[in-house]
Amino acid sequence: MVDAPDEIPLPPEPDDDHGWEPPPEEHPVGDLAPAPAAVASSDPHEVLRRVFGYDAFRGDQQAIVEHVTGGGDALVLMPTGGGKSLCYQVPALARSGTGVVISPLIALMQDQVDALRALGVRAGFLNSTQDADERRLTEQEFLAGELDLLYLAPERLRVESCVRLLERGRVALFAIDEAHCVAQWGHDFRPDYLLLSELPKRWPDVPRVALTATATDATRTEIAQRLELTGARHFVASFDRPNIQYRIVPKGEERKRLLEFLRTEHPGDAGIVYCLSRKSVEQTAEFLSAQGVRALPYHARLDAAVRRENQARFLREDGLVMVATIAFGMGIDKPDVRFVAHLDLPKSIEGYYQETGRAGRDGEPSTAWLAYGLPDVVQQRKMIDDSEGDAAHKRRLAAHLDAMLALCETTECRRAQLLRYFGQDLGTERCGNCDTCLTPASSWDGTVAAQKVLSAVWRLKNERRQSFGAVHLIDILLGKRTPKVEQFSHDELSVFGIGSDLSEPQWRGVIRQLVARRLLAVSGAYSSLEFTDASPAVMRGEQPLTLRTEPERTARAARSRSRGGSGAKTAVELSAAAAPVFERLRAWRATAAKEQGVPAYVIFHDATLREIASRSPADRAALGTISGIGEGKLTRYGDQVLEVVHGGDT
Incomplete structure (x- = not known):
């Protein structure tokens, strides 16, 4: 049997401080007068120019703003950095009353409100970080009609005093940000988002706009049903982020490869590095710091005060790298994040798209960098097998993982495959700004190699009643007489040494792709390889197999502020003066x-x-x-x- 790994990464834990808000204590809102009669509404275009300093809307923004300002409900899918906030901020300022924004993370409300106040917008929030006097002051401002926008966490709608407060004031619209949180099997499910289905019953004449950057057609349908928005107009912008260069590199000394990536392409830039486990977060942050990179850790088990301080520093200081589990990131509005790196495979394309979308919100060239290898496939398959839930739930998780693996293994344009997942087809066009476009990947007939692997698995199982993991299997194929090979006399097997035509990294790639395609399964505590129902057809030669060629070293694009494929926005070039x-x-x-x-x-x-x-x-x-x-x-x-x-x- 193979040795157990040092650490099996744990599933990401919920962010117990920034991801939910405990119900506040009940307290009276006082005997304030109802909101005064509304002032005449403003023209959305004038609001855009006067408040935000822009002469024109981008893309679908104008149609969305005009629809919501006119009183219509909307479901908006727009990529991060596409300007979703303006789609509710402008109508809130153009309509009479206060726009109420349902936002999932209370830790970021202060920054959102600060940004609006800097524009001269009267904004406030109500959450559990405030004391009673601070909350009462905000409530008074709302009832007096002195707020343009009011931010709330969804949990507050469980508190009757908050609902009564909203009923006594004048609500211009409800904006439901990060609306994918209502999708029950989604990657960021928040049960309290289900409360939002009550909004049209209590406020039938108030328009609602639900917004998200991450939703397939199925998720969009679920959002509409759960939020009672089936009659809303849907606006689906392009999911393409042409300023982001997507790149996937083979695993192997990935921390050193990450350091090389940061030093050569993003020295001094702000960025996020995602890891699957808390231990990996802490070790990676320590490694980068020791190498002179200003890096901070973030995970849900970190001391709450340290976590808040690290997040505040990342938002306020230039050039910091945040090493984090996925507990960090939702709602982060920092525009100059120049890269997002993953040291472990995300569980779904939705998660990957949302996490990489935190790079380049300002539209300038940025990089999405992912290290991917056989351990990712093994770990993710095992996590699904060990997860709670019925068979249907596990099938959904497996389908999400299969789509993510297909993105990693493709020889086609990665951006085209990513967009196809969300229902957007680039046709035969290639983006020119992903690794498979910049350095086209090749494929080869891997049928014989796959048969060798499957034959070794079959002989171990049927001749010896044994099963082993990938490392030991590759040793057998390469004819290595390791202590373990000699201990079990595996040098006597007929498959011993039949794989000398390929290198160890190439065999790892073959096995990874077999597991990714469910032609091999992983089982047990030691990740042993087993046959699947699809294995015999390949072993007998009834199913030819084309595999992706393993790159020796993924070529990197030269660092340039003007880097980008077709359609990528470039920064204003500065003259010497x-x-x-x-x-x-x-x-x-x-x-x-x-x-x-x-x-x-x-x-x-x-x-x-x-x-x-x-x-x-x-x-x-x-x-x-x-x-x-x-x-x-x-x-x-x-x-x-x-x-x-x-x-x-x-």
């Missing part, structure tokens, strides 16, 4: 953000600073024409920005 101005602006922004206790991007995004540095506006009127500068920011920061641009160092 503009570059130092941009750096001065970044330094000013960092100081201002620290003084205000907010993330730097709340003040201005890098893209806005680049445009300021390139155009060198002479006065406030010219500054106000730059994308991303609305009236609130122009009033608050205009003079300071102009001084930095024209006055040198400040």
Whole structure:
């Protein structure tokens, strides 16, 4: 039998601090007067220009905003970075009353509210981090009609006093963010999202908009049914994120390969590294830190205060790397995350798409990097077999994993396969910005190699009544007389040494692909390889098998801010004169953000600073024409920005 691994990664645990909110204690909201009569609504285009500083909507935004502003319900599927927030923020400001936003993570509400207040929007939140006086003040502002947007966690709708508060005020709309959390078998299921089906019963005339970046057709149908949105208009934007380069590399010294990736392509950049287990998170963060990379750990069992501090630092400081389980990430609005790396295989394409979508929210070139190998396939299959739930639930998990494995094993354009999963077809077009496009993968007839593996498994089982894992099986095929081979006299088997035509990494690839295609199964505590019902057809030669060629070393794209495939957005190129101005602006922004206790991007995004540095506006009127500068920011920061641009160092 093979040796047990040092650690079997545990399934990700729920984020027990940032992922749910305990019901607050009941307290009266006071004898405040009902909200006053609404002020006449504004034009959405004027709101977009005046508040957010943009001249035009992007893609489906205009149709969504006009539909919701007019009182219609909507279900919006739009990729991360596609501008989902504007789809409810603009209608909330254009309609009478307060827009109520249902947001899943209370830890991020403060940052969301800070970002809106920086724009001059009257925003607030109600959650369990506030004391009674803070909550009462926000409630008073809501009832007095002094809030444009109010953020709530779904758990608060279980509290009758909160429901009564909403009934006494004037609600402009309900926005249900991260709506995929209502999908019962989804990767981020939140039971309290089911409460939201009561909204149309209590507020039948208030429009609702549910938004998510991650949903297949089946999930979209489930969201509509569970939220009572079957009559809503559906808006499905393209799932494509052309600025993200998708890359999958073979496992093997993956931490060293990750370090090389960071040093050569993303030195000093902010990014996220996802690991499956808490132990791996801590070890990887320690490894990167020891190598001079500013890395912080994050997982649900970390001390709550440390976890909050690490998240706050990641949001507010430039160039930090967060090493985390999937407990970290939902709702993260940091726009300048330049890479998302996975050291372990995600359980589904939905999870992978959502996690990689946290890179490049600003539209600038970014990388999704994944290390993938046989241990991932073995671990994920075992986790499904050991999971709770009935056979139907396990079949759903297996189907999700099969789709993820197919993405990893494809020789076609990865982006095309990823988008096809969400019902979007690129046809024969290749994206030009994934590893299989930049370095086309090849395939080979692996029928004979597969037969050798299957024959070895069969002989061990039927001649010796034994089963072993992949490492020992490869030793037999390569003719290695290891102590274990000699202990069990496996050098006497007829299959001993018949695999010398392939290298050890190539055999690992063959076995990985056989397991991925369910031509071999993994069983037992030591991940022994077993036949499946599909194995005999390949072994007898009745089913030819084409396999993906194992790359010697995945080629990397040269690091470039203008990198990207067709359709990828590129950053404004800075001239020699503009570059130092941009750096001065970044330094000013960092100081201002620290003084205000907010993330730097709340003040201005890098893209806005680049445009300021390139155009060198002479006065406030010219500054106000730059994308991303609305009236609130122009009033608050205009003079300071102009001084930095024209006055040198400040």
